Amino acid sequence: ERAHVRALERSIDIDLVVGVAMTVHASVSPVGYPPNRGVVAWYTQAMKTPLAVLDRTLSDGRDFVAGPRPTIADCSLAAALQFARFDLPSTRKARTRAPESPPNNAGDGDPFLVFK
Numbered sequence: 001e002r003a004h005v006r007a008l009e010r011s012i013d014i015d016l017v018v019g020v021a022m023t024v025h026a027s028v029s030p031v032g033y034p035p036n037r038g039v040v041a042w043y044t045q046a047m048k049t050p051l052a053v054l055d056r057t058l059s060d061g062r063d064f065v066a067g068p069r070p071t072i073a074d075c076s077l078a079a080a081l082q083f084a085r086f087d088l089p090s091t092r093k094a095r096t097r098a099p100e101s102p103p104n105n106a107g108d109g110d111p112f113l114v115f116k
Helices: 002-028 037-046 048-058 072-084 091-097
Strands: none
Touching: 002 037, 002 048, 002 072, 037 048
């Protein structure tokens, strides 16, 4: 079980967290990096398959990525979901379980990046 959880966590980190960070910082960076549409387009395309896998994994109604209780994989996923304000049907439930993060500097508090 530990190996499975670790593999999921690494996959989330490599396939999603990096892409989310690069996309956010290249679109409306909370630390002021200039926009870069090419980077946004590349990472948006690169994350389509990992997001589809995540969506399928969570679509069976499970509460957590790796099983019946939260794991480090869920922590990594929650960080990415909160940072990017993801909007996938199966991740809405995951977002509601995660504590609220402070507002970003997107201005009016509206989500600044939504993957659909």
